[in-house]
Amino acid sequence: MAVSGFEGFEKRLELQFFTHNPVIGIGLRELDFQSLEQVLHQVQCTVVSALGNRHFDSYVLSESSLFVYPTKIIIKTCGTTQLLKSVQPFINHARTLNLELFTLRYTRGSFIFPEAQPHPHTSFHEEVMFLEDNIPQNLCYKKASVVPSKLTSHSWHVFSAGAVEYSDNAPYTVEVCMTNLDQTLAQKFFRHPNDRKNGDSAGREMTGKTGINRINPNAQICDFAFDPCGYSMNGLDGDRYSTIHVTPEDGFSYASFECLGSDHIDMAEMVKKAVKVFGPGTVSVATTGAGDDMCKRIKAAVEDVGMKCRSWSTDVAPAAGKVVFQTFTSRRRT
Numbered sequence: 001m002a003v004s005g006f007e008g009f010e011k012r013l014e015l016q017f018f019t020h021n022p023v024i025g026i027g028l029r030e031l032d033f034q035s036l037e038q039v040l041h042q043v044q045c046t047v048v049s050a051l052g053n054r055h056f057d058s059y060v061l062s063e064s065s066l067f068v069y070p071t072k073i074i075i076k077t078c079g080t081t082q083l084l085k086s087v088q089p090f091i092n093h094a095r096t097l098n099l100e101l102f103t104l105r106y107t108r109g110s111f112i113f114p115e116a117q118p119h120p121h122t123s124f125h126e127e128v129m130f131l132e133d134n135i136p137q138n139l140c141y142k143k144a145s146v147v148p149s150k151l152t153s154h155s156w157h158v159f160s161a162g163a164v165e166y167s168d169n170a171p172y173t174v175e176v177c178m179t180n181l182d183q184t185l186a187q188k189f190f191r192h193p194n195d196r197k198n199g200d201s202a203g204r205e206m207t208g209k210t211g212i213n214r215i216n217p218n219a220q221i222c223d224f225a226f227d228p229c230g231y232s233m234n235g236l237d238g239d240r241y242s243t244i245h246v247t248p249e250d251g252f253s254y255a256s257f258e259c260l261g262s263d264h265i266d267m268a269e270m271v272k273k274a275v276k277v278f279g280p281g282t283v284s285v286a287t288t289g290a291g292d293d294m295c296k297r298i299k300a301a302v303e304d305v306g307m308k309c310r311s312w313s314t315d316v317a318p319a320a321g322k323v324v325f326q327t328f329t330s331r332r333r334t
């Protein structure tokens with residue numbers, strides 16, 4: 001944990017694999033728990049809770065979340081974890097299952113405590129160099145971008161690489177980062193001393209009391225409350241995941257909401273409900289692979305809960321598609 005405070009902003013890595021085998025079966029889900037733990041050990045985090053369904057496995061980590069699909073891995077870690085150290089081990093494990101990497105996407109916001117980050121995360125430049133050194137040569141459609149905003153402390157860092165160009169039918173993702181949480185709402189993510197609960201039961205209680213369970217009522221939820229404070233959850237709704245992580249400590253409070261998009265869910269409504277849970281002073285929304293209509297709907301939904309859009313920036317990467325980065329500040333608190 002950083003000396004100055006806990007770094008809530010996550011680093012997120014998405015790895016997509018392909019196989020020449022026409023029958024994929026459970027693919028990467030075949031990796032045993034011990035192998036996953038070995039990779040997580042290099043990243044410097046552990047599994048605290050797990051839940052799977054017919055489509056994928058989800059793990060709540062001591063620092064955020066891991067999702068394993070048959071041909072895709074999404075891992076998101078915060079604090080001073082060394083996320084990019086998982087790239088090579090995951091590629092090697094996948095090879096044992098005849099799966100080859102064909103796209104990689106790394107994203108993160110701007111750290112609150114950048115000076116506390118260890119190698120290979122001391123700067124975006126270092127992260128990009130490390131990635132370039134650790135991905136196969138055939139991932140030739142590459143781009144690194146820092147997508148700016150009008151809020152100087154918020155920019156969106158994206159590195160993507162693919163063996164093929166981005167295709168429009170890939171699902172879109174929405175990554176919401178919130179800082180300066182309303183103190184009364186953040187207090188709900190502190191445990192009561194001597195509550196005689198474990199991380200799972202205290203997490204379940206927070207999920208209900210904060211309204212997180214109403215963001216997507218169809219989702220199965222795997223939740224965990226840290227001691228004395230902090231909360232993480234993974235939501236499973238068919239083949240779509242969602243995830244929330246909360247650092248409630250005043251001075252560096254942070255919460256994130258992330259969800260995989262589809263035509264079957266009202267994403268804008270979900271983002272709106274998630275922002276309402278935390279009453280943040282600042283919100284950023286990074287949408288990857290969605291159309292402008294969806295981004296406009298999300299903007300309107302966030303503005304509906306007392307936020308004002310301050311900036312809207314766009315970047316296009318050959319392997320990731322269009323990235324829209326929007327920032328908002330609270331009308332109430334400015």
Ligand SMILES: C[S@+](CC[C@H](N)C(=O)[O-])C[C@H]1O[C@@H](n2cnc3c(N)ncnc32)[C@H](O)[C@@H]1O
Nearest residue numbers: 006008062063078226229230245246247248254
């Ligand atoms: C892992 S959670 C959520 C992470 C997420 N990226 C975020 O900051 O919203 C982090 C919160 O849990 C608290 N916490 C308590 N014990 C922890 C532990 N053993 N490992 C990581 N975080 C812990 C931290 O102080 C922080 O408030």
